[in-house]
Amino acid sequence: MPVIAVLALDGVPGHQLTAPGICFGTAARCHPQVDYEVRYCAAPGFRGTGGAAPFGLDTPWGPEGLAELGACDTVLVPGHDGYLDEPPCGVAEALRAAAARGCRIGSVGTGTFTLAASGLLDGRRASTGRRHAAELAARHPRVEVDPQGAVVEADPFYSAAGVLGGLDLCLRLITLDHGVPVAVETERQVFLELHGPAGPPGGGAVTGPAGTDGADGPDRVTARRVPGTPGPAGSGLGPTLRWMEAHLDRPLTLDDIARHAGLTVRGLTRRFRAETGLPPLQYLLRARIQRAQRLLERGDEPVARIAARTGLGTPANLRHHFQRYTGSSPSVYRTAFRSVVATLTWSQEGAAGGVGPDAPGERVPHRP
Missing domain, CATH: 3.40.50.880 (Class I glutamine amidotransferase (GATase) domain)
Structure with missing residues (x-):
């Protein structure tokens, strides 16, 4: 362990x-x-x-x-x-x-x-x-x-x-x-x-x-594992996974991903399931949702812009998949996440001299 x-x-x-x-x-x-x-x-x-x-x-x-x-x-x-x-x-x-x-x-x-x-x-x-x-x-x-x-x-x-x-x-x-x-x-x-x-x-x-x-x-x-969910990713697809994450804004297809990995589509799908527990396009969708979460948490870009940057296309498409994977709409997620940040951040009243060792203002927009 x-x-x-x-x-x-x-x-x-x-x-x-x-x-x-x-x-x-x-x-x-x-x-x-x-x-x-x-x-x-x-x-x-x-x-x-x-x-x-x-x-x-x-x-x-x-x-x-x-x-x-x-x-x-x-x-x-x-x-x-x-x-x-x-x-x-x-x-x-x-x-x-x-x-x-x-x-x-x-x-x-x-x-x-x-x-x-x-x-x-x-x-x-x-x-x-x-x-x-x-x-x-x-x-x-x-x-x-x-x-x-x-x-x-x-x-x-x-x-x-x-x-x-x-x-x-x-x-x-x-x-x-x-x-x-x-x-x-x-x-x-x-x-x-x-x-x-x-x-x-x-x-x-x-x-x-x-x-x-x-x-x-x-x-x-310590933690006890539970069965029935995806296993860990291996190293074989590492370069392709990083390439996908770097090009989430592009309309990637199965053929594109297979070509980068040097595999047939069937071989790619088999390798993805073995190493990530997901088929390639499902993995790609989840990576896009994660990118959308990051952008919502760390910036003020409108939903339309985030949909374009994550490759999800339209605000409606982003809302549909975001709701499915997170149980929340993008706007509600952004508001709720920032309330968590405000709760955990050192308050002006609580920290000596108005700031703590890691004071408000250190959380900056992340640009993947």
Whole structure:
């Protein structure tokens, strides 16, 4: 089972600390052949989260646990207070040791300062909150800073902006691990759970911050898989899947996709079902809906423009398929999603001096 280690530094925004448990736990609950375990590792000096309603964390793992977790596949570094200071004792060393073992390492918001302080981002692209980009570039001139705050991939390092950037980053890692269909459904379920109460679908079980029965304590998340839903995507179609995602606005046909993959239409369909659990055009439609979700969440473009950019053609066609896959109309989805952002964002009244380590304004329109 892949292990996700979340490094908790003092003053971490609560929503960034819990996002990995929510995302990876939801993915495992809702899909077969998806297993994740999330472990929270407290750094030296950790007292609790920041913000208006701080909470503590009781965990058996300190930063030395990152070196001891032999099964650790991914390390995540959320934002935190004191990000301009030197990392707490042992943190940079633990991150370098994790990288040397081949772990993926991701950072969110001001957590990128800590990752950069380890030297691991030298000569690589990275992202942080938009209002912190200039400071990151000044302090770490060997890091190529993306000023837009989008998810940046510099394999095996990944970084994203704050506020809901942690959700974006986790969903991107799930896409890399298990393909677009799993990520699309995970995002949908996460959104539904954040916007209103929802029980575990299909009889799945989650322990820890993503939903709790207390079996493994508050610092560990495990999930039980449920049968009957698409399996993970393999690597054989990887180039074609990326090509499709880069050309969603075009009227792609089965022949176009098969030609790019170097397969017959029959062979393409067989390969798609084996690797993604979906036929090619169904996969394409779900990728277009996911793109529409992203555009609705992160910008103010009219529905007609989004329909054109996603290859769905007309607003009526977009509304039809969007309602079918998300259970909501585009306009209702946009309004509801932004209410979630407002709820999770640091408020002017709740953060010292009017802002937190990952304050409002860091969520910027994403342009796929």
